[in-house]
Amino acid sequence: MTNTSVLIKTLFKEKNTTVHKIIGLHVLTLLITLIAMILENEFNSINFANLSLVYGGIGASTLFIRFALRIEKMWTSNTYRLIPVSESRLYAANFLSAVASFVYFLILEVIIIGVSSIKPLSTVKLPTHILLGYFVCGLIFMIMLVLTGWTFNCLAHLIENTISNFLPDKWQGLLQSLLYVATFILLLIILSVLNNPIGTIINKLFSPLYSASTPLNIIFTLLMTSVFMLLWTVVLTIPNLYLLKHWVETE
Template sequence: MTSFNHLFRVMWRPKFRSMNQLLFFNLLAVVVTMVYQIWRRGFAQLEMISTVTIWGSIFGFVAFVLLARQNEQVVISDTYRLLPTSDTKLYLANLGTSLVALLYVGVIQVILLAVGTAMSGNIIRMWLQLNIHMSAAAWHDLAFYGTSAVLWGIVVALWAWAVITLIHFGTNTISAFLPNVQQRIIKVVLAIILTGVLLRFLTWFAELESKLYAAFTGIASVLEGGVWFDLLGLVVVVIVVATANIVMMHRWVEAKY
């Protein structure tokens, strides 16, 4: 049987390669914009923070979409479905490698931002000089919002990928029980219906979660505790959706050939 470690490595390699290709174009875009800015306004007026942030956001989103596409290709490909391992391990390794690849892109963006700041980040440097003497409470808030933003980013990415797979697998599973005519149209209609049902369920779940939090604490979920409670709710949704995906993968969803 293929160990989880080896599974992770074989799934990581192609994703790492495509993320590096993407980062190359990201860097190219930043450099071209920088050269254009220097040509237009001169080096003294160069402001790299917004350039790096805008390109980072665009390429970060592209990375997220590319990884979502790769996730779906892996789970219906003979190459991966033939590996001697359980469907649970295969699914988790796929999701895990995508997450690590996205974090890798995030870390590179932070490095680019740091380099950009060091080169010509007047706004950030001024902000740091003004706030270097922040109170302990202010630093705590900064740490809290920073940590929760990163955690929310991770859980939202996992949630989005799991939901995309749920729609993909749900469509495949239902269409397998329908006649083999106009399958493409049937799949599109099923995907739209499933997306609608899923959105309604998630809205209901979010309302239920808010009510539960209010019932237990007597306050609305906008404070610190509420942020963690909402995050926990989303983690539960990710676990439930991922479990449903693994069950469908194990019982009905075939590799495409």
């Protein structure tokens, strides 16, 4: 059997190719922006920092979508499904490598955005431990957010793939599209139904977040939301693994 850590490392390296492309593009765009600002005598450190943040956001969204597609693709690919590991290990390796790669991306982005925002950041007067708290909790929150997103997307894809096994060939295209939309709507309904009561409890417990916003409340709420998303990810993993083991096959 293939060693799981070796598999994670290999998949991590594979995914990092995309990370490096996006980071390279971010740096290139920043350089072009900087040159353009200098040439037009319009350099403004705050505008530059804001633009860097926007580029970073676009990069993160692109990476999120690219990884979602990559994660999906693995379930129906002979290249990955034929690797001698159990389905649950392949599932874990796929998600863990994506998370590790995303963290690597976020760290590179923090460095780039930090460097391009040195001047505006020097005016921020928050204690180091609070800044560190924001950074760590923000990182955890981002990781959980993308992980929950990928797990949802994975469930939709696996359900669609499973149902399509029972459809005749000529209806596949049309019905697959309909099923995708139906699954997406269904997930939104489930989410809204389940989110409301939990959201109300969180609101009551941590209402200062929405008013005075003390740093500790923000950090605490970020962590609580992350825990909630972790639970969601665990819950969604159960049907995902079942479908993967018993119904979803390579194309």
